[in-house]
Amino acid sequence: MKEASQTGSAAGACIVRLESVSKRFGATAALRPTDLDIAAARTTVLLGPSGCGKTTLLRLMIGLIAPDAGRVTFDGTTLTPDNVRALRARMGYVVQDGGLFPHLNARDNVSLMARHLGWGRPRIDARLRELAELVRLPPALLDRHPIAMSGGQRQRVGLMRALMLQPELLLLDEPLGALDPLVRAELQDDLAAVFAAVGTSVVLVTHDLSEAALLGHTLVLLQEGRIVQQGTAQDLLTRPADPFVTRFVRAQRRFDESEGKR
Amino acid sequence: MRLRRGCAVTLVLAGALVFASAPAAAARTWRVGRTWRVGRPWRVGSKAFTESVVLGEVAVQMARAAGHEAAHRAALGGTRLLWDALLHDQLDAYPEYTGTLAQEVLPSARGTGPEQDWLARALAAHGVGVVGPLGFNNTYALGVKRALARRLGLHAISDLRAHPALRYGLSSEFMSRADGWPLVRARYGLGPGDVKGLDHDLAYRGLASDAIDVTDLYSTDPEIQRDDLLVLQDDLGVFPRYDAVLLYRLDSGQAAPEVLAAWQRLRGRIDAGAMAAMNARVKVDRVPERQVAAAFLQATFGLVPAATPAPSRWQAVAHHTGRHLLLVGLSLLAAILVAVPLGILAARWPRLGQVLLATVGLVQTIPSLALLVFMIPLLGIGPAPALVALFLYSLLPIVRNTHAGLGGIPPALRESAAALGLPRGAILQRIELPLASPLILAGIKSAAIINVGTATLGALVGAGGLGEPIFTGIRLDDLALIMEGAVPASALALLVQGLFELIERFVVPKGLRLRND
Numbered sequence: 179m180k181e182a183s184q185t186g187s188a189a190g191a192c193i194v195r196l197e198s199v200s201k202r203f204g205a206t207a208a209l210r211p212t213d214l215d216i217a218a219a220r221t222t223v224l225l226g227p228s229g230c231g232k233t234t235l236l237r238l239m240i241g242l243i244a245p246d247a248g249r250v251t252f253d254g255t256t257l258t259p260d261n262v263r264a265l266r267a268r269m270g271y272v273v274q275d276g277g278l279f280p281h282l283n284a285r286d287n288v289s290l291m292a293r294h295l296g297w298g299r300p301r302i303d304a305r306l307r308e309l310a311e312l313v314r315l316p317p318a319l320l321d322r323h324p325i326a327m328s329g330g331q332r333q334r335v336g337l338m339r340a341l342m343l344q345p346e347l348l349l350l351d352e353p354l355g356a357l358d359p360l361v362r363a364e365l366q367d368d369l370a371a372v373f374a375a376v377g378t379s380v381v382l383v384t385h386d387l388s389e390a391a392l393l394g395h396t397l398v399l400l401q402e403g404r405i406v407q408q409g410t411a412q413d414l415l416t417r418p419a420d421p422f423v424t425r426f427v428r429a430q431r432r433f434d435e436s437e438g439k440r
Numbered sequence: 441m442r443l444r445r446g447c448a449v450t451l452v453l454a455g456a457l458v459f460a461s462a463p464a465a466a467a468r469t470w471r472v473g474r475t476w477r478v479g480r481p482w483r484v485g486s487k488a489f490t491e492s493v494v495l496g497e498v499a500v501q502m503a504r505a506a507g508h509e510a511a512h513r514a515a516l517g518g519t520r521l522l523w524d525a526l527l528h529d530q531l532d533a534y535p536e537y538t539g540t541l542a543q544e545v546l547p548s549a550r551g552t553g554p555e556q557d558w559l560a561r562a563l564a565a566h567g568v569g570v571v572g573p574l575g576f577n578n579t580y581a582l583g584v585k586r587a588l589a590r591r592l593g594l595h596a597i598s599d600l601r602a603h604p605a606l607r608y609g610l611s612s613e614f615m616s617r618a619d620g621w622p623l624v625r626a627r628y629g630l631g632p633g634d635v636k637g638l639d640h641d642l643a644y645r646g647l648a649s650d651a652i653d654v655t656d657l658y659s660t661d662p663e664i665q666r667d668d669l670l671v672l673q674d675d676l677g678v679f680p681r682y683d684a685v686l687l688y689r690l691d692s693g694q695a696a697p698e699v700l701a702a703w704q705r706l707r708g709r710i711d712a713g714a715m716a717a718m719n720a721r722v723k724v725d726r727v728p729e730r731q732v733a734a735a736f737l738q739a740t741f742g743l744v745p746a747a748t749p750a751p752s753r754w755q756a757v758a759h760h761t762g763r764h765l766l767l768v769g770l771s772l773l774a775a776i777l778v779a780v781p782l783g784i785l786a787a788r789w790p791r792l793g794q795v796l797l798a799t800v801g802l803v804q805t806i807p808s809l810a811l812l813v814f815m816i817p818l819l820g821i822g823p824a825p826a827l828v829a830l831f832l833y834s835l836l837p838i839v840r841n842t843h844a845g846l847g848g849i850p851p852a853l854r855e856s857a858a859a860l861g862l863p864r865g866a867i868l869q870r871i872e873l874p875l876a877s878p879l880i881l882a883g884i885k886s887a888a889i890i891n892v893g894t895a896t897l898g899a900l901v902g903a904g905g906l907g908e909p910i911f912t913g914i915r916l917d918d919l920a921l922i923m924e925g926a927v928p929a930s931a932l933a934l935l936v937q938g939l940f941e942l943i944e945r946f947v948v949p950k951g952l953r954l955r956n957d
Contacts (some may be wrong), residue, residue: 242859282949
């Protein structure tokens with residue numbers, strides 16, 4: 179973990195690399211041939227309107243889908259059907275409403291994989307306490323089942339589950355998409371704090387520019403299965419690569435402004 | 441991937457072994473049975489109607505009187521079942537009718553010469569011997585009130601010619617059968633006269649109230665005694681003969697000649713009047729077959745059979761319920777062990793799943809009695825065919841619900857599980873099966889409740905259980921006896937329902953039960 183963030187902070191180190199990766203679903207090109215490096219120990223945000231291929235990109239990184247062409251490497255190893263399961267244990271994955279298993283309480287959801295790996299009870303309890311504090315989840319909630327928790331609480335538990343094994347890469351697919359605005363704002367701040375505290379490599383998918391600007395070191399803007407621009411939020415605002423970037427930024431800002439006026 | 445496929449093949453093989461080993465086990469018991477023949481009780485079967493049960497009881501008590509142990513497998517299904525059971529050494533003997541043998545069992549054996557001779561030859565070719573005829577011919581006959589017969593001087597069917605004004609009330613079956621009324625009228629030259637088609641029971645009532653004068657009947661119907669009727673003699677020999685005989689396995693007969701010797705004494709000793717009287721004692725007076733047979737043997741041969749005390753009603757209920765539970769429990773357990781893995785396979789490989797679901801669905805469409813009869817050659821009579829039939833019927837609800845339960849898990853959860861890096865087996869065990877558990881359990885529950893009902897049919901193949909009092913009660917028109925089986929069966933179904941609600945509390949994870957609230 180420590181080594182990973184140190185090598186990650188070395189200039190140009192990358193945790194995930196996509197080389198000429200493409201993916202079709204039937205007649206639709208979800209992702210056109212794409213090259214992308216994900217920097218280690220940084221937060222990369224995949225951004226764009228729905229259907230632009232950002233979620234496809236994320237799922238390719240954790241091997242939930244296999245590319246039609248090209249290759250995906252994680253920490254120098256090419257993902258194959260044979261090694262993908264072992265590699266997933268080094269990643270954490272969070273989906274929109276947490277993806278918690280309804281038959282397990284929060285504690286068992288979070289510790290599922292650790293128990294499978296044979297962790298002892300004291301080690302699990304210690305890690306749970308640590309994580310609950312990190313994501314600001316009241317420890318009493320650990321005994322609740324997902325059905326008895328709020329959306330924000332479920333998302334915090336989902337984050338704990340992804341972080342349980344100290345992953346080298348954390349992948350989040352629209353983690354705050356299903357939450358109401360107030361909870362969403364609060365969780366955005368908490369996520370930023372968690373990412374900073376953990377110092378791990380993060381890839382986050384969102385369609386929200388301000389969320390991307392708040393959380394991401396690097397923003398990757400996609401349109402129709404293609405990367406349009408990659409850079410900081412400032413780059414997107416001040417040096418748009420093409421008219422689509424301008425349109426996308428303007429649409430989001432107009433929305434923000436009108437909301438501000440209300 | 442290769443490893444997973446290997447697992448699947450193992451499961452399929454395991455399933456196939458369960459199927460294959462059942463007949464093999466049965467075959468082993470047969471072999472053991474054969475070597476033990478000498479000291480073993482004679483197994484006498486009978487068909488599921490009163491006369492056959494009485495004859496079976498007579499044969500059993502005769503064998504016992506000759507010093508040989510004998511057991512009565514009373515009121516099994518129909519002719520086919522008993523014949524198969526005899527050929528497959530599941531029975532040593534059962535009562536039969538020559539007409540049935542000639543028409544149904546061995547129709548292709550018809551030869552020249554007297555029926556008795558070619559039937560005996562054909563039976564011997566199957567390793568079966570005949571004792572009889574016992575003395576009565578249970579065939580179609582025409583009957584009139586004894587008072588009317590006396591007044592008009594009627595003895596035989598030919599005598600009816602002289603009285604064209606008589607009113608006939610005939611059962612519709614008799615009127616339409618080629619060997620029934622059309623043949624009788626032509627051969628005896630009876631005029632068109634006053635002929636009405638009636639229900640068989642109504643015809644008896646019509647005779648009693650003098651609404652009709654002549655009706656068709658079976659020559660040993662208990663009503664002959666009850667209503668004081670005269671059976672007119674078939675003096676031209678028009679009706680096919682249904683002489684009662686006892687069939688036995690020749691090898692069993694060799695091992696116990698004393699039983700055969702005793703049975704030979706029965707030849708010609710049960711005439712139609714005696715048989716009708718015994719049928720009436722059972723059906724009209726509600727006397728148990730065992731006592732009726734004993735009274736007959738005492739009156740005819742002076743035999744005093746050892747009294748075997750009948751079990752009390754409560755003992756009988758407890759015995760039948762226990763057997764019933766055993767049938768349901770064992771078959772259900774086996775079905776769970778096979779059907780849940782099959783459901784998992786079906787969910788994992790959709791194409792295999794379609795084939796599997798179609799196959800177990802097909803099994804469900806086989807009528808239960810047909811399935812039971814079909815299994816006699818493989819498994820004999822007794823609990824084995826009933827257990828296998830119940831097992832087969834339990835597969836569909838469990839396989840289908842396991843398949844549906846696993847298939848209904850939201851993709852997001854499936855993906856979250858895969859993303860954790862858990863191996864497939866652990867995903868199945870820790871996530872998929874618990875999530876599918878409410879549906880799987882519901883499938884097992886419906887299989888169990890259906891089984892409680894279907895297991896009553898086991899009585900028809902000698903498996904015992906609560907079907908025994910139910911079918912005997914139906915045969916004897918004895919409501920109390922029907923209730924003795926039906927009430928515990930309904931109570932059992934309710935109990936099973938309650939039991940599964942209890943099991944749900946332990947098996948279905950709390951998080952899923954909260955959702956239902």
